[in-house]
Amino acid sequence: MFSSYQKKQPPEAANQGSREMRASTPSKRTAAKICHHLSPIEPVSDGEDILMAGVEAMAEDQALDPLEESFKSMDLAMDAVIVDEEQANNLLNSVIELDVNGSNPMDSDYVPPICVRAAGGLQSAIDALPIVGLDESVVDILNRDDETDEDPDNPESDEEKDNDVPSFPGPEKVSVEDDLVDQPACIAFNSSLARMVNFLQLPIKKCYYREDQMGTECDATPPFQVKFLKRGSATIIEWFCIHGHKLWKWNSQPVLKYSMQGGDFMVATNILLSGNNFSKIALFFWYMNIGVVSQKSFRLMQSHYFIDSIKEFWEEKKRAAIIDRLRAKDSVVALADGRMDSPGHTAQYCTYTTMENESKDIISVVTVDKRQTNCNSVIMEKHAFIQTFDSLLENLNITEIVTDAHMHFAALMGYVGGGALSCHREA
Known part of the structure; x- marks a missing residue:
């Protein structure tokens, strides 16, 4: 047993000490009191100290290191820097x-x-x-006991296996292009889906939800509630118990990376490939009361996926093969025309397309911005004409150019070609 000594103090010092203790926090007050009673540094005087009755004196050579270590163990170990996730x-x-x-008493909404x-x-x-920098990466490594090959979207656990809970299939993933391209699809009505869902019940006897902290299980039994959600061009069906626990979610479309839906991707892709525009297709879907991908998502997919892929495919495969075939011809007749994005003198872009006369193959597509012509929309088609044939004449022997009746082209051909090329005006 440890001995405890109490040093006698004057009344003023005792009152002051009690006031200081009242001003501190409870934990600090308790620690200060214990350290004062058991401090091995303060000398002990027989004339000033009173030995407490019933407590044996402590040996002088007895160390207090175990007691001090017990006080230090009350805090977290700073050297190990181990932080428990639950704590x-x-x-x-x-x-x-x-x-x-910063509160304002006059502001009731603050x-x-x-x-x-x-x-x-x-x-x-x-x-x-330790601080992790931007050039470092942190990878969580699961313990061997936590490793599992189950789908994270599947809510099944070991306890659920004991209750004969079936394994719910997760969303259909698109890993290769064959999983999405040329796959048959249909238009389904929500009323027909509701009849099927209400007829076919989930193969579970009760809700499998378990509260993590208390381990309480949900006692809800079938029939379960069904909720229909609309997301883009897809329909999502969710099953809930009477307590609001979600049991399963089914998506009518396969899912790509970053949770992009396959149907939305195909709609946006084929709007561009079929030569349509988003406004007309969206209006058609609106009259049919069918969900459609938003215009913002369509433009993002167009700029991030479609434009570069289509341009690369046409430049490296289609156009390169056409140019190689026409390079062997002695005479090539080119048909060219430009189209503005809006009528009048307010056009911002001009797309100039050139086609070979016999095969009707497109051999050039050039887009000119009005900022390239000092914001003069009148000469955009002329600028596109020069840019097109400067590139084609390096690879093909073009002897005739058929274009619309434009005085800029006539003047340009007479000056540049010097009669070598003839310009035929369309009737």
Whole structure:
């Protein structure tokens, strides 16, 4: 048993010490009291100290290192920097701070900001963790006991296996182009899907939800509630128990990377490939009361996926093969014309297309922005004409050019060609 000594103090010092203790926190007050009673540094005087009755004196050579270590063990070990995940996420180890300094008593809608942070030794341990830079990557490694080959979207667990819970299939993934291209599709009505869903029940006897903290199981039994959601051109069906636990989700379309739906991707792709525009197709879908991909998503997919892929395919495969075949001809007749994005003198873009007369193959497509012609939309077609045939004449022997009746072209051909090329005006 450890001995405890109490040093006599004057009444003023005792009162002052009691006031200081009342001003400190409970934990600090308790620690200060114990350290004062058991401090091995302070000398002991027989004339001033009174030995407590019933407590044996401590040997002088007896060390207090085990007791001091016990005090240190009350805090987190800073050298090891081990933070338990459950302790870090437990609200009992957190402090809620409410900032009321910027509040306005006259403003009834003001909501002061609230900050939830770790407290005590947990915050010190978190601050001592190593900092990960932008050039580093952190990969979580599961313990061997946590490793599993199950689908993360599948809510089945070991407890659920004991209850004969079937394995629900996850969303259909698109890994290669054959999983999406040339796949047959149909138009399905929600009423028909609802009849099928209400007739076919999920093959489970009760809700498999289990609360993580308390381990309480949900006792809801079939029939379960069904909810229909519309997302783009797809229909999503979700099953819920009477307590609101989601049991399964089914998507009418396969899913690509970043949760992009396959039907939305195909609609956006074929709008561009078929030569249509989004406004007309969206209006058609609206009259049919069918969901369609949003215009913002269509433009994002067009700029990130479609334009570069189509241009690369045409330049490297289609056009290259056509140019190689026409290069052997002694005479090539080119048909060319431009089209503005809007009528009048307010056009912003001009697309100039050139076609070979006999095979009717497209041999050139050039797009000119009005900013390339000093914001003069009148000469955009002339600029596109020059850019087109400067490139074609390097590879083909073009002897005739058929274009529309434009005075700029006539003047340009007479000046540049010097009679070598003839310009036929369309009737």
